[in-house]
Amino acid sequence: MFEVDNFDFQILRAIQKDARIPQSELGEVVNLSTAAVNRRLKKLKENGVIKQYTALLNQESLGFGLTIITNIEVESEQIHELDATRRDFENCPYVQQCYYVTGEWDFVLIFAVKSMDQYNDLTRELFFQKPNVKRFKTLVAMSKAKVGLELAL
Template sequence: MVTTLDNYDLKLLKEIQRNAHTPQTELASRVSLSPAAVNRRLRRLADESVIDRYVAVLTPEKIGYPLTIVSMIEVESEQIDLLDGMKRTFAECAQIQQCYYVAGEWDFVVIFSVRHMEEYNELTRSLFFANNNVKRFKTLVSMSRVKVGLEIPIVLTV
């Protein structure tokens, strides 16, 4: 079900994507609503799962995870139960930051945040080599983070 969003909702979403820690009184001022209206709208957007969750975005290098690795995985079989098992395994792995089931030459694209190459090597053994459904995988090692974000572009309606 698609939630109907008006310009106030869209403005609020744009603001909280930038900084979810912004006080509601400041949000109210920025979007021309009362603090009570902001509170009601944010609660509704969360209840309707438009807002999935509030998080803190950390700098990986500052907490000992300087290495970002992108892996592309091709599977042997696309049987639903095998794919679902892989999705669960990937979702449960703390070092996997993002995982996408994709169309094209590869079946999954997985983004890891790891402390060092040996940690990634251990993960490939447990996630890829030990899984009979992994046909092959390719590894790309990030040299620098150019842009990292989860913000969805917000376009106000006319």
């Protein structure tokens, strides 16, 4: 396993807040040279600590006003059936997050959609037309108290 030291944690905290921070400015924040920051960022990326750099878009300003959480129970938990079901969920561009979970439900999905009609169409495609989906439960987010993927480093 790749060892992450205190400098790496400082760098990771800073780029979680702003991945576009210039490396020279990042170096000042963590008290390292720009070259040292560059080397560390490269190693963090090569070792899979940094998965990707991305932009966080404002859903509402782009018309995706509904966040929907869906719990799914599958009919069969045979591995090939689970894998096929998971792939269907992963391949849907409206599914932002997909979790295989323990307990009463097998999967939890987080959707970003433009309308209830669009979600209804997705339920037909992802749930009703798939023989391995036994049942699902839909929760519509009334408001967003906190949304993010930052780790508490």
